[in-house]
Amino acid sequence: MRQVFLDTAHLASIVMNFEEVDPDRVAATGWSQGGALAIACAALVPRIKKAAPVFPFLSDYKRVWEMDLAKDAYAELHTYFRLFDSQHKREDEVFTNLGYIDIQHLAPWIKAEVLIGVGLMDNICPPSTQFTVINKMTVPVQLEVYPDFGHEDLPGMHDKIFQFLKTL
Numbered sequence: 001m002r003q004v005f006l007d008t009a010h011l012a013s014i015v016m017n018f019e020e021v022d023p024d025r026v027a028a029t030g031w032s033q034g035g036a037l038a039i040a041c042a043a044l045v046p047r048i049k050k051a052a053p054v055f056p057f058l059s060d061y062k063r064v065w066e067m068d069l070a071k072d073a074y075a076e077l078h079t080y081f082r083l084f085d086s087q088h089k090r091e092d093e094v095f096t097n098l099g100y101i102d103i104q105h106l107a108p109w110i111k112a113e114v115l116i117g118v119g120l121m122d123n124i125c126p127p128s129t130q131f132t133v134i135n136k137m138t139v140p141v142q143l144e145v146y147p148d149f150g151h152e153d154l155p156g157m158h159d160k161i162f163q164f165l166k167t168l
Contacts, residue, residue: 001058001101008037009044016047023047025168027112029161032073032125032151033057035116036103039133042114043106049168051110052161054117055151060129061098072124104129107136115142115164117157124151 008028016023027050028038035056042051057073064070070077081088099105114137118130134141142164146154 043109119149
């Protein structure tokens, strides 16, 4: 994931240098893993003006583990421990290493305006892990909360993102 984050930032920098692109009007958006990449891109490329992630993945791995929600998107945590550390003797080391690709640690670097969508019933990317990211941002965040929705289409969210980005 480290290389994917860097590739995302590199691509944004390349695009910002295209003659037909106004580098002062560039944004990053995505849902789930794309939301994580939007956060990484906005953090690593401070010229990004707006970011609109929706239920971003790749945050607060330890919290996911402690809540026993390491399934679906985070299922590899169980697989890793079963295959390589069955007694969890290296658990702290594993979560420390995952911290290098945990988007919560990139959140304070963001300079862009942020709109973020969260479904409170999301058991793929638990809301508390998303709030970990939000709470570490130092910029104002426009938060769109969907109490009865999980990791699915959030009604009207695409329109909200469009309205948010069209002011660039």
